[in-house]
Amino acid sequence: MHRMYRPAALFPAFSAAFLLAAAAVPAADWSEQDLATAATLRDRAVAGTNAFDHVSGLVTEVGPRFAGSAGDAAAVRWALNRLGTLGFSNVRSQDVLVPRWVRGTAEVSIVAPYPQPLVAVAIGGSVGTPEEGIEAQVVTVGSLEALSALPANQVSGKIVFIDQRMERTRDASGYGAVVPNRSQGASVAANLGATALVIRSVGTSPDRVAHTGGLSYRTDAPRIPAFAISNPDADLLARQVKSGKPVRLRLRSTARELPPAWSANVIGEIPGSQSPNEVVLLGAHLDSWDVGPGAVDDGAGVAIVMEAARLIAKLDRKPARTIRVVLFANEEFGLSGGREYARLMSEEIPRHVIAFEADLGQGPVWRLQSRVGVEQLPAVAQMLQVLEPLKIEGGDNTASGGADLRPLREAGVPVLDLSLDATNYFDIHHTTNDTLAKIDPKILDQSVAAYAVAAWLASTKQGDFGRASQQTSAGSH
Amino acid sequence: MHRMYRPAALFPAFSAAFLLAAAAVPAADWSEQDLATAATLRDRAVAGTNAFDHVSGLVTEVGPRFAGSAGDAAAVRWALNRLGTLGFSNVRSQDVLVPRWVRGTAEVSIVAPYPQPLVAVAIGGSVGTPEEGIEAQVVTVGSLEALSALPANQVSGKIVFIDQRMERTRDASGYGAVVPNRSQGASVAANLGATALVIRSVGTSPDRVAHTGGLSYRTDAPRIPAFAISNPDADLLARQVKSGKPVRLRLRSTARELPPAWSANVIGEIPGSQSPNEVVLLGAHLDSWDVGPGAVDDGAGVAIVMEAARLIAKLDRKPARTIRVVLFANEEFGLSGGREYARLMSEEIPRHVIAFEADLGQGPVWRLQSRVGVEQLPAVAQMLQVLEPLKIEGGDNTASGGADLRPLREAGVPVLDLSLDATNYFDIHHTTNDTLAKIDPKILDQSVAAYAVAAWLASTKQGDFGRASQQTSAGSH
Structure with a gap:
């Protein structure tokens, strides 16, 4: 569901x-x-x-x-x-x-300050990257609201990372609270000039498994690639961000639409x-x-x-x-x-x-x-x-x-x-x-x-x- | 370790x-x-x-x-x-x-009776497959000893699947009991004419994560590709085997040695x-x-x-x-x-x-x-x-x-x-x-x-x- x-x-x-x-x-x-x-x-x-x-x-x-x-x-x-x-x-x-949409392959890696590959999936319905991928600095936000509040000059040309953890609940309300990051985040980021979106998985697994699901692109926003990384990978990325050094990601996705x-x-x-x-x-x-x-x-x-x-x-x-x-x-x-x-x-x-x-x-x-x-x-x-x-x-x-x-x-x-x-x-x-x-x-x-x-x-x-x-x-x- | x-x-x-x-x-x-x-x-x-x-x-x-x-x-x-x-x-x-050994990519899929991709890793030190991969019928055994006891005509030209579950223990003895499947299985299978080895992961995770580790090829055996599949994927393969229909796997690995x-x-x-x-x-x-x-x-x-x-x-x-x-x-x-x-x-x-x-x-x-x-x-x-x-x-x-x-x-x-x-x-x-x-x-x-x-x-x-x-x-x- x-x-x-x-x-x-x-x-x-x-x-x-x-x-x-x-x-x-x-x-x-x-x-x-x-x-x-x-x-x-x-x-x-x-x-x-x-x-x-x-x-x-x-x-x-x-x-x-x-x-x-x-x-x-x-x-x-x-x-x-x-x-x-x-x-x-x-x-x-x-x-x-x-x-019809096929995900192909997705690659997300930290290239600086400490290079490491991350476990990631392309978000369902997202466009692919250019063949050579996308490399850019990361700007981290804690929620979709925080992203919306950023001025475009802090986002333009960057990769947005929405680092918001899903809460575990019996009635699934924890899911509803963060799923807009996945479904709407790409268009919000794109309208601020971002080159791509990366979100912490909308899921509660502590394991290295990324959570997929669909997005909706707004008609008034450029379509940018969008990825979800697993919770431990989001933790790692957050720790590198916390080092204070500029963090750069490299992204590649061969996702595409078919008839x-x-x-x-x-x-x-x-x-x-x-x-x-x-x-x-x-x-x-x-x-x-x-x-x-x-x-x-x-x-x-x-x-x-x-x-x-x-x-x-x-x-x-x-x-x-x-x-x-x-x-x-x-x-x-x-x-x-x-x-x-x-x-x-x-x-x-x-x-x-x-x-x-x-x-x-x-x-x-x-x-x-x-x-x-x-x-x-x-x-x-x-x-x-x-x-x-x-x-x-x-x-x-x-x-x-x-x-x-x-x-x-x-x-x-x-x-x-x-x-x-x-x-x-x-x-x-x-x-x-x-x-x-x-x-x-x-x-x-x-x-x-x-x-x-x-x-x-x-x-x-x-x-x-x-x-x-x-x-x-x-x-x- | x-x-x-x-x-x-x-x-x-x-x-x-x-x-x-x-x-x-x-x-x-x-x-x-x-x-x-x-x-x-x-x-x-x-x-x-x-x-x-x-x-x-x-x-x-x-x-x-x-x-x-x-x-x-x-x-x-x-x-x-x-x-x-x-x-x-x-x-x-x-x-x-x-x-030096690099794993490249590994792909294991069931092609018959019910096609499905499996989560797999190449076993450390294993050789790659030919570029086009290997496709063959599966012969399943419950242990390395059971494999050793098979006549070559039941193994020749096939992919051996060792389906032995690791036991959870405090002192790691459960690991020692099954790790020979990984370290020695390829050469035992190869000496019986197998084209490749697939083992149930030497690990206790119930998740879809395959367990790597090294193998040793015997000098008197052909070097054949070797893979481990996750426990749930081994369960799936076993269920398809249990259907009584011939099960065929397709394997591909780009693993290789470097200087x-x-x-x-x-x-x-x-x-x-x-x-x-x-x-x-x-x-x-x-x-x-x-x-x-x-x-x-x-x-x-x-x-x-x-x-x-x-x-x-x-x-x-x-x-x-x-x-x-x-x-x-x-x-x-x-x-x-x-x-x-x-x-x-x-x-x-x-x-x-x-x-x-x-x-x-x-x-x-x-x-x-x-x-x-x-x-x-x-x-x-x-x-x-x-x-x-x-x-x-x-x-x-x-x-x-x-x-x-x-x-x-x-x-x-x-x-x-x-x-x-x-x-x-x-x-x-x-x-x-x-x-x-x-x-x-x-x-x-x-x-x-x-x-x-x-x-x-x-x-x-x-x-x-x-x-x-x-x-x-x-x-x-």
Whole structure:
């Protein structure tokens, strides 16, 4: 995922007292049997699921699958086969045109005062350097705001180094706080005359692994090359800067754009027995960054939603509404799949009863947030009661739903956030270390349990969830 | 370090009862004042030393310093300056001719059944591939012994993959158990007709970082390219092998030998006040592998011995014997510095009273082992009493002393092992992750305390430590 996050503390939480009061209201949202089935689903999932097998299959048989690459095409084939093999109905793909970018090689070295090579990646979407590279003095700033405040004569002709460390947080707010360095830094620096941008990785790994992700060039700024260096390399560069001697960097990147290519959203369904035209959408994204196999981002999410739906399909009882698993194309490099889904499905959007996505790692799920009609909050509270044995707490009614779901949310589709614990996620997210070794099957099973419960309850609820409140902006991209 | 280790359990330990009995013998090894000074040194070091500053300086101002490289030359200059600045006497270098090898680039990819790039390094000293690379089917074995047992017709024309996982141990014995895969695997595979060798990294990191180190080609075997892949990449390769489909790899390496180059041992002394011609040698190695800044291997060791000697120099009382810090050249790629020191100093060897080295990470020191004249074991036991508040336990009398000290040990110089805790060492050893971020100043201070105590006591001991027993082989290279 690559969204920005805002601290949950800014919004009123629905308190435990409120939840109990709400649950005490005699609501007919679910039959006792539906609630009992939800609890059974939950307990079965915790006892063990096949989710790990799904993610293992994806990273073993496909691995890196950046939008438009050969791996991306292999992932679409893999997902179609997997959903078919697992017994999903209406398995199909939706063609999605995606932008193409290839990183080539990136080199960042300190040339003075003490020459050393640094571990670096080109930021996704960045332009390459001239063949001979770029060499210039470094100007260091502690934040994007500090950079914006510098006069151009302190920046012109130099390489800007934004040295801001990401904070580790459970709710990913630490990521949102520094990701503008990566997404906007190059254009801010370029407008001050910088020749290139280097940032401290937007990630928490203490290892020598650089964190990629995308940038957006402003149309009014020159396009300059942009790199991220690992945390220990940023430490080293900072120590050399601290020596007081002028620090010079040499940069080289062969990154370049290619013509757009075709990818696809992949869809599979568990048909509803009573209201098959009404949809409960479970999303994840099929693509990954190019630097690693994408086990956690978002192989874990693919596995969670696939397995949650499969467990429901295996029940003796059938969901009333259709449960639709959508594996979105190209979340990472421009959200092409989510946008194309909303465009192609525009007539169906009013029949999307609720949507939620798994795109913040393996879990565990620690919080339930919603964005539903306020009159439906008691139903969310009742859903939470089934989730509480999984150690899931309540949140507020400003859920984002996930980056791929933004167009649906903005069109009024209610969304849930089954918040995945992001404490360690940004050690591996968008890096070469996003491997199967980082996934704990038991944690994945807890997440499957939460998604299965929410999907089952959403599919069997009497009446819908209203429409998503739009009053509070959340999950700004 | 790159030695082989054998389990300590194979050798008789000197038991606590023995130690107490030994300590009860009225030995005149040290005056009460010398013992009190040792305790003062210990407690001062634990309260805080400058060791972290030394290693920070080395990795900030030099970084990677593989034998014969520009970084190696910079390290020699750095060490001469540092020892001089710190007030050491007789600061000097000893020219050492070192072999030269450059790794260039290494590429390992699975081409079938499921194409994916792997994170790999060329093994140090390995030959490159032809320009176009090598592509062949993989034959997997679980150990070097299993490979040796294969008939040539199962290996000929194939790429051998040795998939043996290193065990995490405090005493580094897990390393010794698998390092022959790296050092000897290529020649064993080549003699069976293999076209190349790929091994699971001889390291414990769960991250996507490959572990380098050296190999030795046998003269009777063809020289074939050799690579190490990271643990998660070995997992991936193993999973593809497990699919039952033929697995093919593509390998490319531009590694090559260059003509030998000059490096140097760097030496500094705290002169003895009573027997200046008698030497207590504290060793570490100045070189590192090329893939990382060598903070832990062996920047930490350099800092520990430098700081231990400096703390002794700062005392009001002077050591009776000379304390000589030797920062050896090229430990990693053939032990050139240790051999050249022994050759150049051959006349002085009988005056080396004892020697010990720091080359197994930052610490803490958890055990004291010796290789002294058996009549001197009570003195070692008394030394241990001063070390025990540092949570250091006793070992046996088969210490190796360290790879650089082997020629001295074989010439009869007594040695100590102040065993550094290797539990996490092989997560970072010989990898790009060997950075300052891995060093904890407090742990380093404990190690300095132990080395300073041992050096002080060795320099003030009445009489020598006898000569090193040769009866039991240890630390085979």
